[in-house]
Amino acid sequence: xxxxxxxxxxxxxxxxxxxxxxxxxxxxxxxxxxxxxxxxxxxxxxxxxxxxxxxxxxxxxxxxxxxxxxxxxxxxxxxxxxxxxxxxxxxxxxxxxxxxxxxxxxxxxxxxxxxxxxxxxxxxxxxxxxxxxxxxxxxxxxxxxxxxxxxxxxxxxxxxxxxxxxxxxxxxxxxxxxxxxxxxxxxxxxxxxxxxxxxxxxxxxxxxxxxxxxxxxxxxxxxxxxxxxxxxxxxxxxxxxxxxxxxxxxxxxxxxxxxxxxxxxxxxxxxxxxxxxxxxxxxxxxxxxxxxxxxxxxxxxxxxxxxxxxxxxxxxxxxxxxxxxxxxx
Amino acid sequence: xxxxxxxxxxxxxxxxxxxxxxxxxxxxxxxxxxxxxxxxxxxxxxxxxxxxxxxxxxxxxxxxxxxxxxxxxxxxxxxxxxxxxxxxxxxxxxxxxxxxxxxxxxxxxxxxxxxxxxxxxxxxxxxxxxxxxxxxxxxxxxxxxxxxxxxxxxxxxxxxxxxxxxxxxxxxxxxxxxxxxxxxxxxxxxxxxxxxxxxxxxxxxxxxxxxxxxxxxxxxxxxxxxxxxxxxxxxxxxxxxxxxxxxxxxxxxxxxxxxxxxxxxxxxxxxxxxxxxxxxxxxxxxxxxxxxxxxxxxxxxxxxxxxxxxxxxxxxxxxxxxxxx
Numbered sequence: 220x221x222x223x224x225x226x227x228x229x230x231x232x233x234x235x236x237x238x239x240x241x242x243x244x245x246x247x248x249x250x251x252x253x254x255x256x257x258x259x260x261x262x263x264x265x266x267x268x269x270x271x272x273x274x275x276x277x278x279x280x281x282x283x284x285x286x287x288x289x290x291x292x293x294x295x296x297x298x299x300x301x302x303x304x305x306x307x308x309x310x311x312x313x314x315x316x317x318x319x320x321x322x323x324x325x326x327x328x329x330x331x332x333x334x335x336x337x338x339x340x341x342x343x344x345x346x347x348x349x350x351x352x353x354x355x356x357x358x359x360x361x362x363x364x365x366x367x368x369x370x371x372x373x374x375x376x377x378x379x380x381x382x383x384x385x386x387x388x389x390x391x392x393x394x395x396x397x398x399x400x401x402x403x404x405x406x407x408x409x410x411x412x413x414x415x416x417x418x419x420x421x422x423x424x425x426x427x428x429x430x431x432x433x434x435x436x437x438x439x440x441x442x443x444x445x446x447x448x449x450x451x452x453x454x455x456x457x458x459x460x461x462x463x464x465x466x467x468x469x470x471x472x473x474x475x476x477x478x479x480x481x482x483x484x485x486x487x488x489x490x491x492x493x494x495x496x497x498x499x500x501x502x503x504x505x506x507x508x509x510x511x512x513x514x515x516x517x518x519x520x521x522x523x524x525x526x527x528x529x530x531x532x533x534x535x536x537x538x539x540x541x542x543x544x545x546x547x548x
Numbered sequence: 549x550x551x552x553x554x555x556x557x558x559x560x561x562x563x564x565x566x567x568x569x570x571x572x573x574x575x576x577x578x579x580x581x582x583x584x585x586x587x588x589x590x591x592x593x594x595x596x597x598x599x600x601x602x603x604x605x606x607x608x609x610x611x612x613x614x615x616x617x618x619x620x621x622x623x624x625x626x627x628x629x630x631x632x633x634x635x636x637x638x639x640x641x642x643x644x645x646x647x648x649x650x651x652x653x654x655x656x657x658x659x660x661x662x663x664x665x666x667x668x669x670x671x672x673x674x675x676x677x678x679x680x681x682x683x684x685x686x687x688x689x690x691x692x693x694x695x696x697x698x699x700x701x702x703x704x705x706x707x708x709x710x711x712x713x714x715x716x717x718x719x720x721x722x723x724x725x726x727x728x729x730x731x732x733x734x735x736x737x738x739x740x741x742x743x744x745x746x747x748x749x750x751x752x753x754x755x756x757x758x759x760x761x762x763x764x765x766x767x768x769x770x771x772x773x774x775x776x777x778x779x780x781x782x783x784x785x786x787x788x789x790x791x792x793x794x795x796x797x798x799x800x801x802x803x804x805x806x807x808x809x810x811x812x813x814x815x816x817x818x819x820x821x822x823x824x825x826x827x828x829x830x831x832x833x834x835x836x837x838x839x840x841x842x843x844x845x846x847x848x849x850x851x852x853x854x855x856x857x858x859x860x861x862x863x864x865x866x867x868x869x870x871x872x873x
Binding site: 407412413414415417418419421422423425426442443446450466467468469470471473545 | 574576577582585589592688690691692703775779780781785786787788789790826827829830831833
């Protein structure tokens, strides 16, 4: 009896049992930071879409009621008890979940993180919504696409020391040669304060009367810049673009101050996380540095040295799809 | 010479010099239309500085103004999302009332429990911010969720000036009248310059301080609505750190932190001085890395002038005594 139990345990540890015993559905748990957040509800929608495509997958959409690591640990413990096949988690804490997730992996459960990651020892891979080079390219592309003849653009960032924004702007400058005729005339900083960002945007329009676009890779800045452009009566003349949330930018899209902007698509993110969890749990793909894992309609993700991968370009929102997303997040 | 001793005249001169300097680098800045927009942009700071001045005059300080502004703003914004048809006049009255209520909380704690105002308002500042998080659930209220009349009101123009600017002018006029022509105004000065003497003349110092907090709160509440309507967005961190700008405007305007000394014109000019700098820095092509340093230096220089002006008075007496001898 004993050797058999050992064999079973070993099989489970390699995830063979999960794949082998499944005349039933594979159960993939999508664990989110907290229930009731539009962004994650949308991700769950994407996960259901993936489950529908795969056919034999059951999605368990769950999470704590508030955004705490303790709550998530409880949820994950109960998932381990239910012997789910895979857990895809957007973590409330990088380190706090590691012991629990390790326990899950020891029981043969496939564990990945998405959106907000956990430390490498607590997951098999992490799915980032996008990557810095993709974001850098996207923000200048958004401006350039509306300027076929070229033109002057300026960047309205957060603070001078905001790491993310600085990296994105650097990545943007690297690909500027791909967009001939587009001149970056200034980079200003609104400190992620509505009033300062508004004033900086006003200043840009005064200093550069021929300005064609303001790129704001920050959600406070892009909203303030759109308001400043609207108040200055320069809608149609100056296009505000960058990174923002559909709920916050719906007004600017409606007024025309912003033609388009980008941010990750939560539906795609939930879809991709489910596909990856399925492929890993199935044994079709393996999470290792340099490996590629299938993401269904979104292609493949390639893992880096930390077993992290980037899903896709940020998703572009404009007047055609803003209404579908503005109530989601 | 005696004119120069007045802080207000000095400030007007400094602001004029500043404008000339900016115009030399960016002529468009002194175009009438731009000056109007600078004045409008500074309106919230001016209104808040008026309330802060009253508080500082009574030897207190109100660090909760920005949080009060943000909480009132969030409340009226949320109210607007559920009742978009509410007339703007009612919204404004509600904002003023709510702000005054929060000011009264500060005032009562200072008056009845005699807790130092800096401690009280530091506490209420964080409490107000916390309440915003609770009522908004950390979510933003966005432009498309607010009604057009709600966000449009401060932008309506009357005789070439936006209503936001007119409201600031009205607040300045009301405050000037209050400080110079009412019992309350005079007792605010008395309570600040010599609380003991004020008590002997029958002025209840604590009650006066409380009244000053209510004024400051009411003005912060009013600004709360104006701010949210102007920037068309409400979230927890709105106007974060703005209380320091407000105190700086008062100090630059010659309102003495020790209480009892200060004028409405001074506070307004102090706010305008900061407003001109804030609006000019983005257009004169100064590296953003220097902007904070320049703003800070301007404040220090202004305060240094303040101290020097105070000292010079003493020297003049000594000099004249020497001459006499």
